Amino acid sequence: xxxxxxxxxxxxxxxxxxxxxxxxxxxxxxxxxxxxxxxxxxxxxxxxxxxxxxxxxxxxxxxxxxxxxxxxxxxxxxxxxxxxxxxxxxxxxxxxxxxxxxxxxxxxxxxxxxxxxxxxxxxxxxxxxxxxxxxxxxxxxxxxxxxxxxxxxxxxxxxxxxxxxxxxxxxxxxxxxxxxxxxxxxxxxxxxxxxxxxxxxxxxxxxxxxxxxxxxxxxxxxxxxxxxxxxxxxxxxxxx
Numbered sequence: 320x321x322x323x324x325x326x327x328x329x330x331x332x333x334x335x336x337x338x339x340x341x342x343x344x345x346x347x348x349x350x351x352x353x354x355x356x357x358x359x360x361x362x363x364x365x366x367x368x369x370x371x372x373x374x375x376x377x378x379x380x381x382x383x384x385x386x387x388x389x390x391x392x393x394x395x396x397x398x399x400x401x402x403x404x405x406x407x408x409x410x411x412x413x414x415x416x417x418x419x420x421x422x423x424x425x426x427x428x429x430x431x432x433x434x435x436x437x438x439x440x441x442x443x444x445x446x447x448x449x450x451x452x453x454x455x456x457x458x459x460x461x462x463x464x465x466x467x468x469x470x471x472x473x474x475x476x477x478x479x480x481x482x483x484x485x486x487x488x489x490x491x492x493x494x495x496x497x498x499x500x501x502x503x504x505x506x507x508x509x510x511x512x513x514x515x516x517x518x519x520x521x522x523x524x525x526x527x528x529x530x531x532x533x534x535x536x537x538x539x540x541x542x543x544x545x546x547x548x549x550x551x552x553x554x555x556x557x558x559x
Contacts, residue, residue, distance in 0.1 A: 364470045364486055371510040372462055375517045375539065379404050382541040385458050388534040398455050401541075407548040408456050422550060423456060429551050438551040453494070458537045461522055462506075464490040476509060478518045479540070483509040502527045516542060 375381075380403045387396035398412030398419075408423040420431040428441040453460040469489035476485055488506040492498060501524035509519035517539055524533040550556070 364472050365467065367484065367510060367512075367515070368467075368470060368486055368488065368508060371508070371515045371517050372459075374515045375542070376459060378516075378542045380541070380544055380546040381539055382544075382546070383458055384538045385454055386536045387454060390531060396455060400455065400458075401546050401548065402457070403546050403548050409548045410455050414455070421456075422548065424548065424550055427550075429556065431551075438556045440556055454535060458520075458535075459517075461492075461494070461535065461537075462520075463493040465493055466491055473507070478509050478538075481511060481518065483518055484512045485509055497524060501525060501532055503529075514542075 380401070382399070382401045384399050385396065386394060389395045396412070396414050398410045398414070400408065400410040402408050406423070406425045409421070411420040413419065418433040420433075422429040422438075426443050429438045430441065431438050467488050467490040469487075471487050473485040473487050476483055486508045488508065490504060490506065492504055497504070503525040505523045505525075507521045508517055510516070511518050519539070520537045522533075522535040522537075523531055524535075526532040
């Protein structure tokens with residue numbers, strides 16, 4: 320009798336068994352894909368970071384956003400920017416709660432008067448190359464390191480719907496302004512593992528004693544898109 324009942328039980332319950340089996344198979348595939356994504360980079364965190372940084376720096380254009388907080392609390396800079404290599408930048412946002420907008424083309428800076436539609440020209444003054452304005456004009460300039468004594472993988476997260484690998488770095492930076500003011504730096508970098516591009520990054524700079532002095536969060540998008548950055552209209556420009 321048991322041999323006769325088994326086929327009947329299987330026929331009656333296969334409608335329940337089949338969806339469960341499919342769900343289990345899908346779950347196993349997802350878990351395998353997630354683990355393989357991370358295991359592909361085991362022992363090569365530095366290689367992954369270096370490749371992603373090189374690829375991002377090599378992009379002909381990109382858009383970005385930057386938020387800078389003092390003491391980890393008060394936002395002092397909040398800008399949206401776009402770059403077209405080698406020497407065109409447009410940023411717009413707020414600095415110390417004052418509205419600002421700059422256009423940099425070669426060695427000429429155009430600065431918009433926040434109280435009017437007039438633009439002022441600063442010839443031969445490349446703010447984009449200044450270490451004081453590197454965060455606003457060139458956030459990737461914050462990734463100039465002497466070396467990276469500590470680098471480790473934290474896991475994976477989604478950035479703008481895309482899965483990324485998250486790395487944590489504790490580097491020695493190359494920037495006199497930062498080096499003179501802060502004693503320790505910690506970075507987190509969100510990397511697209513397929514395209515090897517930096518999608519998001521953060522930097523915490525600590526003052527001697529361990530307190531957080533500066534926090535920077537950066538996002539990058541629209542890599543190699545056709546971005547046009549032109550000077551303001553001639554009639555709106557005043558030389559200075």
